[in-house]
Amino acid sequence: MKEPNSPDSPLADLCRQRGLKLTGQRRTIAFVLSDSDDHPDVEELYRRAVEVDPRISIATVYRTVRLFEENGILQRRDFGGGRARYEVADGDHGDHYHLIDADTGKVIEFENTELDSLLEGIVRQMGYDLVTTRLSVVGRTKAKTRSRG
């Protein structure tokens, strides 16, 4: 019986560094995540993982994203669609915010240091240390022809 091995990936290495047991399923999910540059939910991750290795269950995908999130490898996002979405907590990708197109649902990332420090300052002034910022803005394209699309 041939075992479909996924190639190693940056996330698989991270897995080892954290002392997590590197199973075939985790290698596959790590590979899929490293290969993604969007914000898939668990169902979508499951679809992509099955392409690479059919011996995987959605329960394991749920377990693995939770594990990865607890270990700082993944970030969970809530764009309000009922299901959580995930992206790699990448050091060089950097912290960023999300603009969601109200009509298409498309997610556009942006960074803004002025926003970073403004939020820092507001929270500090209220006597707190900033732990997490949960921010997404919904917008509609200005010059969009509406009403007969």
Added chain:
Amino acid sequence: MKEPNSPDSPLADLCRQRGLKLTGQRRTIAFVLSDSDDHPDVEELYRRAVEVDPRISIATVYRTVRLFEENGILQRRDFGGGRARYEVADGDHGDHYHLIDADTGKVIEFENTELDSLLEGIVRQMGYDLVTTRLSVVGRTKAKTRSRG
């Protein structure tokens, strides 16, 4: 049979203004909401409503918050606890943001016009009109004695 009538409230008036049928249950829920200055979830609203009028079901609370939200009377909030929370969309209360205490879960409201216009500007510069801002920050009190609390 005596029918426990809730007093009218600002929200009950809004109900009428929008042409919504003003049932006893809606009057009760409107009263409870007008009486609240926090961010209750549906279960909590249900508890408060039953105090006023036991002839109410949680299904109706769910239906009513949805109706009120669709009519701009309520705002739905997501503070990440799994259930939606609600507060009155009050004109004079004004738009505001939320700081959540990481240790206690307490929700602290704040306004900041600089943040308002910065977000406006960022979104406009990306070619969009700002529709909704979903922002909450999690913070931890600076001078809190941790680790043996």
Added chain:
DNA sequence: ATTGCAAATGATAATCTTTCTCATTATCAC
């Protein structure tokens, strides 16, 4: 390479929040 054991997996049940169904009841314009 084999063994052994703790940990992970797959399949599915359970949980949790929210919505839906449908028979009954209440609102409101007349």
Added chain:
DNA sequence: GTGATAATGAGAAAGATTATCATTTGCAAT
């Protein structure tokens, strides 16, 4: 007050996530 219409209550159903448990696997020590 009557009647058409919409709202309600109770519970089923849906959708997302977590828990259960028998089986399999990774991996450290032999």
